[in-house]
Amino acid sequence: MEKMPLEKTSNSAKWRFLITYGICTVFGLTMYILVLVWNTHFRGGFAWTSDIMLMMNWHPVLLILGLSVFYSQSILVFRLGRNFPKKILKLIHMSLNLIAFILSVIGLKAAFNMRTATGEQHLYSLHSWIGFLTVLFFAAQFAFGFVTYLYPGLPASIRAASMPVHRAGGKAIFLMGLVATATGLMTKASMVLPNYSEMSSEAYVVNFIALFLVVFSGLALYLVNAPAYRRIPLPND
Numbered sequence: 506m507e508k509m510p511l512e513k514t515s516n517s518a519k520w521r522f523l524i525t526y527g528i529c530t531v532f533g534l535t536m537y538i539l540v541l542v543w544n545t546h547f548r549g550g551f552a553w554t555s556d557i558m559l560m561m562n563w564h565p566v567l568l569i570l571g572l573s574v575f576y577s578q579s580i581l582v583f584r585l586g587r588n589f590p591k592k593i594l595k596l597i598h599m600s601l602n603l604i605a606f607i608l609s610v611i612g613l614k615a616a617f618n619m620r621t622a623t624g625e626q627h628l629y630s631l632h633s634w635i636g637f638l639t640v641l642f643f644a645a646q647f648a649f650g651f652v653t654y655l656y657p658g659l660p661a662s663i664r665a666a667s668m669p670v671h672r673a674g675g676k677a678i679f680l681m682g683l684v685a686t687a688t689g690l691m692t693k694a695s696m697v698l699p700n701y702s703e704m705s706s707e708a709y710v711v712n713f714i715a716l717f718l719v720v721f722s723g724l725a726l727y728l729v730n731a732p733a734y735r736r737i738p739l740p741n742d
């Protein structure tokens with residue numbers, strides 16, 4: 506069989522990557538616009554302490570922004586910026602994760618405040634268990650990654666040995682975020698859509714958020730996983 510020149514193979518892979526990334530971004534942006542439309546147009550917008558229910562609207566808006574939008578870009582950064590030095594990519598990866606974490610904590614605070622204000626039990630639902638564990642694992646992964654790869658940085662042998670665990674852990678937490686969001690959407694829909702089966706326009710918006718999110722997350726995970734798109738180390742990395 507005739508071998509393809511390396512340059513040509515990587516060039517076609519580059520285009521396939523960019524096209525798939527473009528489609529992934531269209532799904533992600535549409536999903537997030539729907540999240541904003543849902544919470545502003547259908548759920549009344551935002552407030553903090555002045556209105557508990559409007560404060561709760563920050564919860565999905567910030568958690569989806571953090572754990573889906575920012576997190577997806579953070580795990581894709583090594584493939585998107587393949588010609589940048591690894592040091593810079595590590596800093597961008599860390600910064601995007603830090604933003605995702607801060608957004609998630611504020612989003613969680615909104616839900617905890619709402620539960621406290623209504624006098625309800627904390628952390629009893631399946632959604633709250635999965636969601637809370639997702640953010641906990643995210644924090645642990647962040648701390649472990651920071652110490653191992655950034656500061657102070659562990660010896661190269663430990664860094665190399667722990668990299669497969671870091672990669673697998675990162676993808677598993679991304680998937681957990683997807684499950685947390687799906688169960689969150691179902692929980693909220695069962696609370697605010699008593700006539701869900703009548704398929705109001707709000708019901709369509711909620712269902713389409715989930716559908717677009719699944720396609721967006723699936724494509725992001727595909728791009729992260731496919732060996733053809735892995736970053737080839739630069740000479741002075």
Ligand code: HEM
Pocket residue numbers: 564565568569572613616617618620621626627628629630631632633634635636637639640681682683685686687688689690691692693696
């Ligand atoms: C990755 C994203 C998410 C995480 C990590 C997460 C996490 C949590 C946690 C920990 C609680 C419990 C708060 C408490 O008991 O005091 C909670 C509550 C809640 N979340 Fe989320 N959430 C996420 C996304 C969503 C989304 C997208 C929605 C959809 C609107 C949503 C709707 C709700 C609702 C309605 C509650 C109160 C009912 C309950 O405790 O199950 N969540 N969330």
